[in-house]
Amino acid sequence: MPRKILLALLLTVVLALEIGVFWLQSRTPATSSPRPAALQAIRAEVSTGGVRFQGEGWFRVSLFTPAGPLVEEGEGEVFIPYRRAGLIPYRLEAGSASLEGTLRRRPGPATTPLRPKVGARAVRIDTPRQPSLVLHPLDAQLNVAEEPVRMKVFYPDGSQREWVLPVVHQLAWSYFPPGSRKGILKVVVQSGAARGERAEVDVLPGRIRSGVLVLLQPEAATSGRDRWALEVQGLRDEKGNLAPDGLAVSLIGGALENLFLTRSAPQSRLPLSLPLPDRVGSYPLRAWSEGWVSNEATLRARPAVQVAHLPLYWSGNQLHIGPVVDDLGALPDDGTPMRLRVVDPAGRLLLEERIPLASGQALWTPPPLTRPFWLEVELAGQRARLEVPHP
Structure with missing residues (x-):
């Protein structure tokens, strides 16, 4: 009996639960699918941080950007963060319907700091390619x-010029002339209320167009120690700017042909000290730099000593030179050079040497020779020729 009562109670509880569930389901309304939006009624708006779409119902938005599509969906409103200026193609979808369109975002005003780029950083005044400015505001x-x-643009001579540059293809740019005076050229840019950093260009002198070659000591003795002294002065470009330091100057002419010197030229003055050649005589000379050629100047080399007689004699296979005395009976300075040239009977040069005198004398040993040769000796304009003996 108790067992029958327990089973009856359990059946009663189960039945009650089923009745309760049925009653609750009958009271709960069925869930419906979202109502598709009317695409034509959706409003699109470009805001500061992105693009906002508003309408009635559920819809999906696809923005087509250079980096790929951005897709969002929602009901009533969809916001997609996107800040790039320019055209923004999009597509709306609701159910099986779709609609495409294009929005445009205008850029805002330029902000500080603007960062101008100027090239080149240094230009010569007469360069055919002017410096330029490029800016992305x-x-x-x-x-x-x-x-x-x-x-x-503020020029080294105190003048200034101004340009208004349109922004085309994402940049503003322009060439500008370097002016007529060397120094630091300054460039300043402005876009609306935005300001930029100052850019600078080092304007250098143009190619040399004027100058003068001055002889400070145009005559010297062929002593091996004396030197000519001269100076290139007033080196300027066509605008009158002084030449820059380190200007390369070439000296051409006479025995100094193809001599190339690079010296510092502070204040357009280039002092030069040149050694003399061995031979007595006159030597025309010009200075040249960047197409400019100076006036011709003449340098003179005089004998270091006036020698009336040049004592020479062989002792074995050695040539004894001296003692040499000048026209006053004095010995020449030690180190006075003597030139010796060995030539064959046809006059072709085989060997050339310079030997210094010491106490008016010198010794020279010829190289081993197998046939007759001649020796030409020269000192201070005095020349002698004698046969080199066989060893």
Whole structure:
């Protein structure tokens, strides 16, 4: 009996639960699918941080950007963060319907600091290629602003010029003349209320167009120690600017042909000290730099000593020179050079040497020779010729 009662109670509870569940289901309304939006009624708006779409019902939005599509969906409103300026193609979808369109975002005003790029950093006044400025004026979202750029150039001579540059193809740019005076040229840019850093160009003198070659000591003795002294002065370009330091100057003419010197030229003055050749005589000379050629000047080399007689004699296979005395009976300075040239009977040069005198004398040993040769000796304009003996 108790067992029958327990089973009856359990059946009663189960039945009650089923009745309760049925009653609750009958009271709960069925869930319906979202209602598709009317695509034509959706409003699109470009805001500061992105693009906002508003309408009635559920819809999906796809923005087609250079980096790929951005897709969001929602009911009533969809916001997609996107800050790049320019055209923004999009597509709306609701159910099986779709609609495509295009929005445009305008860039904002340029922001400080503007960062101008100037090239080259150094130019010569007469360069055929002028320096240039390039600028990407960016707004707060890093888009290139559309407002024109005002560029001011301040020249070393105190003058200034101004240009208004349109922004075309994402940049503002222009060439500008380097002016007529060497120094630091400054460039300043402005776009609306935005300001930029100052850019600088080092304007260098143009090619040399004028100058003069001055002889400070045009005559010297062929002593091996004396030197000519001369100076290139007044080196300027066609605008009158002084030549820069380190200008390369070439000396051409006479025995100094193809001599090339590079010296510092502070204040356009280039002092030069040149050694003399062995031979007595006159030597025309010109200075040359970057196409400019100076006036011709003449340098003179005189004998270090006046020798009336040149004592020479052989002792074995050695040539004894001296003692040499000048016309006053004095010995020449030690180190006075003597030139010796060995030639064959046809006069072809085989060997050339320079030997210094010491106490008016010198010794020379010829190289081993197998046939007759001649020796030409020269000192201070005095020449002698004698046969070199066989060893």
